[in-house]
Amino acid sequence: MPSGRVRWFDANKGFGFIASDEGTDVFLPAAALPAGLTTLRKNARVEFSVVDGRKGPQAMGVTLVATAPSMVKANRPQADDMAAIVEDLIKLLDSAGNGLRRHHYPSAAESKKLATLLRAVADNFDVQE
Known part of the structure:
Protein backbone atom coordinates (compact mmCIF):
# COMPACT_ATOMS: atom_id res chain seq x y z
CA MET A 1 0.00 0.00 0.00
CA PRO A 2 1.52 3.38 -0.99
CA SER A 3 2.14 5.98 1.67
CA GLY A 4 2.98 9.66 1.79
CA ARG A 5 2.31 13.01 3.44
CA VAL A 6 -0.58 15.40 2.90
CA ARG A 7 0.71 18.37 0.90
CA TRP A 8 -2.48 20.32 1.53
CA PHE A 9 -6.17 19.69 1.99
CA ASP A 10 -9.01 22.22 1.82
CA ALA A 11 -12.24 20.97 3.39
CA ASN A 12 -14.22 23.81 1.76
CA LYS A 13 -13.04 22.81 -1.71
CA GLY A 14 -13.35 19.11 -0.87
CA PHE A 15 -9.94 18.02 -2.08
CA GLY A 16 -6.21 18.25 -1.67
CA PHE A 17 -3.01 16.46 -2.65
CA ILE A 18 -0.71 13.84 -1.18
CA ALA A 19 3.04 13.80 -1.85
CA SER A 20 3.66 10.07 -2.14
CA ASP A 21 6.89 8.47 -0.98
CA GLU A 22 7.56 7.58 -4.63
CA GLY A 23 7.73 11.30 -5.46
CA THR A 24 4.43 11.72 -7.29
CA ASP A 25 1.51 13.96 -6.38
CA VAL A 26 -1.76 12.13 -5.85
CA PHE A 27 -5.16 13.83 -5.94
CA LEU A 28 -7.02 13.46 -2.62
CA PRO A 29 -10.81 13.84 -2.80
CA ALA A 30 -12.81 14.30 0.40
CA ALA A 31 -14.66 11.06 -0.35
CA ALA A 32 -11.41 9.14 0.20
CA LEU A 33 -11.01 10.33 3.81
CA PRO A 34 -11.54 7.82 6.62
CA ALA A 35 -14.99 7.73 8.21
CA GLY A 36 -15.41 10.50 10.76
CA LEU A 37 -12.70 12.77 9.32
CA THR A 38 -13.61 15.88 7.37
CA THR A 39 -10.12 17.29 6.94
CA LEU A 40 -6.45 16.39 7.16
CA ARG A 41 -3.66 18.60 8.48
CA LYS A 42 -0.71 19.42 6.24
CA ASN A 43 2.16 16.89 6.60
CA ALA A 44 -0.09 14.23 8.16
CA ARG A 45 1.25 10.77 7.27
CA VAL A 46 -1.23 8.60 5.34
CA GLU A 47 -1.49 5.27 3.54
CA PHE A 48 -3.79 4.97 0.55
CA SER A 49 -4.76 3.04 -2.55
CA VAL A 50 -4.27 4.60 -5.97
CA VAL A 51 -6.72 4.52 -8.87
CA ASP A 52 -6.45 6.20 -12.25
CA GLY A 53 -8.72 9.23 -12.24
CA ARG A 54 -9.71 11.46 -15.15
CA LYS A 55 -6.72 13.74 -14.57
CA GLY A 56 -4.16 11.32 -13.14
CA PRO A 57 -3.58 9.28 -9.99
CA GLN A 58 -6.23 9.59 -7.32
CA ALA A 59 -6.14 8.37 -3.70
CA MET A 60 -8.85 6.09 -2.38
CA GLY A 61 -9.23 4.31 0.94
CA VAL A 62 -6.99 6.72 2.85
CA THR A 63 -5.78 5.62 6.29
CA LEU A 64 -4.33 8.14 8.73
CA VAL A 65 -1.00 6.82 10.06
CA ALA A 66 0.21 9.83 12.06
CA THR A 67 -1.02 13.38 12.45
CA ALA A 68 1.29 16.30 11.97
CA PRO A 69 2.34 17.95 15.24
CA SER A 70 0.54 21.14 16.17
Missing part, protein backbone atom coordinates in the same frame (compact mmCIF):
# COMPACT_ATOMS: atom_id res chain seq x y z
CA MET A 71 2.93 24.10 16.11
CA VAL A 72 0.45 26.16 18.13
CA LYS A 73 0.33 23.54 20.87
CA ALA A 74 4.12 23.21 20.93
CA ASN A 75 4.65 26.98 21.17
CA ARG A 76 1.86 28.10 23.47
CA PRO A 77 2.68 29.60 26.89
CA GLN A 78 2.81 27.59 30.10
CA ALA A 79 -0.43 27.38 32.09
CA ASP A 80 0.89 29.69 34.86
CA ASP A 81 1.81 32.33 32.28
CA MET A 82 -1.60 32.02 30.60
CA ALA A 83 -3.31 32.48 33.99
CA ALA A 84 -1.57 35.85 34.42
CA ILE A 85 -2.43 36.87 30.84
CA VAL A 86 -6.09 35.95 31.31
CA GLU A 87 -6.27 37.87 34.60
CA ASP A 88 -4.83 40.98 32.93
CA LEU A 89 -7.27 40.59 30.04
CA ILE A 90 -10.16 40.34 32.50
CA LYS A 91 -9.09 43.66 34.05
CA LEU A 92 -9.04 45.31 30.61
CA LEU A 93 -12.45 43.87 29.72
CA ASP A 94 -13.86 44.95 33.09
CA SER A 95 -12.68 48.50 32.40
CA ALA A 96 -14.28 48.43 28.94
CA GLY A 97 -17.49 47.03 30.48
CA ASN A 98 -17.64 49.86 33.01
CA GLY A 99 -17.35 52.39 30.18
CA LEU A 100 -20.10 50.65 28.24
CA ARG A 101 -22.38 50.78 31.30
CA ARG A 102 -21.92 54.57 31.14
CA HIS A 103 -22.90 54.45 27.44
CA HIS A 104 -19.34 55.07 26.19
CA TYR A 105 -17.66 52.76 23.74
CA PRO A 106 -13.86 52.49 23.99
CA SER A 107 -11.90 54.67 21.57
CA ALA A 108 -10.88 53.19 18.23
CA ALA A 109 -7.33 52.57 19.49
CA GLU A 110 -8.58 50.89 22.68
CA SER A 111 -11.06 48.78 20.70
CA LYS A 112 -8.36 47.63 18.30
CA LYS A 113 -6.05 46.78 21.23
CA LEU A 114 -8.78 44.75 22.96
CA ALA A 115 -9.67 42.89 19.76
CA THR A 116 -6.02 42.04 19.09
CA LEU A 117 -5.51 40.78 22.65
CA LEU A 118 -8.69 38.70 22.55
CA ARG A 119 -7.64 37.05 19.28
CA ALA A 120 -4.15 36.29 20.61
CA VAL A 121 -5.49 34.70 23.79
CA ALA A 122 -8.11 32.76 21.82
CA ASP A 123 -5.40 31.41 19.50
CA ASN A 124 -3.56 30.01 22.52
CA PHE A 125 -6.69 28.19 23.68
CA ASP A 126 -7.81 26.95 20.24
CA VAL A 127 -5.48 23.98 19.81
CA GLN A 128 -6.70 21.40 17.34
CA GLU A 129 -5.63 17.88 18.14
Whole structure:
Protein backbone atom coordinates (compact mmCIF):
# COMPACT_ATOMS: atom_id res chain seq x y z
CA MET A 1 0.00 0.00 0.00
CA PRO A 2 1.52 3.38 -0.99
CA SER A 3 2.14 5.98 1.67
CA GLY A 4 2.98 9.66 1.79
CA ARG A 5 2.31 13.01 3.44
CA VAL A 6 -0.58 15.40 2.90
CA ARG A 7 0.71 18.37 0.90
CA TRP A 8 -2.48 20.32 1.53
CA PHE A 9 -6.17 19.69 1.99
CA ASP A 10 -9.01 22.22 1.82
CA ALA A 11 -12.24 20.97 3.39
CA ASN A 12 -14.22 23.81 1.76
CA LYS A 13 -13.04 22.81 -1.71
CA GLY A 14 -13.35 19.11 -0.87
CA PHE A 15 -9.94 18.02 -2.08
CA GLY A 16 -6.21 18.25 -1.67
CA PHE A 17 -3.01 16.46 -2.65
CA ILE A 18 -0.71 13.84 -1.18
CA ALA A 19 3.04 13.80 -1.85
CA SER A 20 3.66 10.07 -2.14
CA ASP A 21 6.89 8.47 -0.98
CA GLU A 22 7.56 7.58 -4.63
CA GLY A 23 7.73 11.30 -5.46
CA THR A 24 4.43 11.72 -7.29
CA ASP A 25 1.51 13.96 -6.38
CA VAL A 26 -1.76 12.13 -5.85
CA PHE A 27 -5.16 13.83 -5.94
CA LEU A 28 -7.02 13.46 -2.62
CA PRO A 29 -10.81 13.84 -2.80
CA ALA A 30 -12.81 14.30 0.40
CA ALA A 31 -14.66 11.06 -0.35
CA ALA A 32 -11.41 9.14 0.20
CA LEU A 33 -11.01 10.33 3.81
CA PRO A 34 -11.54 7.82 6.62
CA ALA A 35 -14.99 7.73 8.21
CA GLY A 36 -15.41 10.50 10.76
CA LEU A 37 -12.70 12.77 9.32
CA THR A 38 -13.61 15.88 7.37
CA THR A 39 -10.12 17.29 6.94
CA LEU A 40 -6.45 16.39 7.16
CA ARG A 41 -3.66 18.60 8.48
CA LYS A 42 -0.71 19.42 6.24
CA ASN A 43 2.16 16.89 6.60
CA ALA A 44 -0.09 14.23 8.16
CA ARG A 45 1.25 10.77 7.27
CA VAL A 46 -1.23 8.60 5.34
CA GLU A 47 -1.49 5.27 3.54
CA PHE A 48 -3.79 4.97 0.55
CA SER A 49 -4.76 3.04 -2.55
CA VAL A 50 -4.27 4.60 -5.97
CA VAL A 51 -6.72 4.52 -8.87
CA ASP A 52 -6.45 6.20 -12.25
CA GLY A 53 -8.72 9.23 -12.24
CA ARG A 54 -9.71 11.46 -15.15
CA LYS A 55 -6.72 13.74 -14.57
CA GLY A 56 -4.16 11.32 -13.14
CA PRO A 57 -3.58 9.28 -9.99
CA GLN A 58 -6.23 9.59 -7.32
CA ALA A 59 -6.14 8.37 -3.70
CA MET A 60 -8.85 6.09 -2.38
CA GLY A 61 -9.23 4.31 0.94
CA VAL A 62 -6.99 6.72 2.85
CA THR A 63 -5.78 5.62 6.29
CA LEU A 64 -4.33 8.14 8.73
CA VAL A 65 -1.00 6.82 10.06
CA ALA A 66 0.21 9.83 12.06
CA THR A 67 -1.02 13.38 12.45
CA ALA A 68 1.29 16.30 11.97
CA PRO A 69 2.34 17.95 15.24
CA SER A 70 0.54 21.14 16.17
CA MET A 71 2.93 24.10 16.11
CA VAL A 72 0.45 26.16 18.13
CA LYS A 73 0.33 23.54 20.87
CA ALA A 74 4.12 23.21 20.93
CA ASN A 75 4.65 26.98 21.17
CA ARG A 76 1.86 28.10 23.47
CA PRO A 77 2.68 29.60 26.89
CA GLN A 78 2.81 27.59 30.10
CA ALA A 79 -0.43 27.38 32.09
CA ASP A 80 0.89 29.69 34.86
CA ASP A 81 1.81 32.33 32.28
CA MET A 82 -1.60 32.02 30.60
CA ALA A 83 -3.31 32.48 33.99
CA ALA A 84 -1.57 35.85 34.42
CA ILE A 85 -2.43 36.87 30.84
CA VAL A 86 -6.09 35.95 31.31
CA GLU A 87 -6.27 37.87 34.60
CA ASP A 88 -4.83 40.98 32.93
CA LEU A 89 -7.27 40.59 30.04
CA ILE A 90 -10.16 40.34 32.50
CA LYS A 91 -9.09 43.66 34.05
CA LEU A 92 -9.04 45.31 30.61
CA LEU A 93 -12.45 43.87 29.72
CA ASP A 94 -13.86 44.95 33.09
CA SER A 95 -12.68 48.50 32.40
CA ALA A 96 -14.28 48.43 28.94
CA GLY A 97 -17.49 47.03 30.48
CA ASN A 98 -17.64 49.86 33.01
CA GLY A 99 -17.35 52.39 30.18
CA LEU A 100 -20.10 50.65 28.24
CA ARG A 101 -22.38 50.78 31.30
CA ARG A 102 -21.92 54.57 31.14
CA HIS A 103 -22.90 54.45 27.44
CA HIS A 104 -19.34 55.07 26.19
CA TYR A 105 -17.66 52.76 23.74
CA PRO A 106 -13.86 52.49 23.99
CA SER A 107 -11.90 54.67 21.57
CA ALA A 108 -10.88 53.19 18.23
CA ALA A 109 -7.33 52.57 19.49
CA GLU A 110 -8.58 50.89 22.68
CA SER A 111 -11.06 48.78 20.70
CA LYS A 112 -8.36 47.63 18.30
CA LYS A 113 -6.05 46.78 21.23
CA LEU A 114 -8.78 44.75 22.96
CA ALA A 115 -9.67 42.89 19.76
CA THR A 116 -6.02 42.04 19.09
CA LEU A 117 -5.51 40.78 22.65
CA LEU A 118 -8.69 38.70 22.55
CA ARG A 119 -7.64 37.05 19.28
CA ALA A 120 -4.15 36.29 20.61
CA VAL A 121 -5.49 34.70 23.79
CA ALA A 122 -8.11 32.76 21.82
CA ASP A 123 -5.40 31.41 19.50
CA ASN A 124 -3.56 30.01 22.52
CA PHE A 125 -6.69 28.19 23.68
CA ASP A 126 -7.81 26.95 20.24
CA VAL A 127 -5.48 23.98 19.81
CA GLN A 128 -6.70 21.40 17.34
CA GLU A 129 -5.63 17.88 18.14
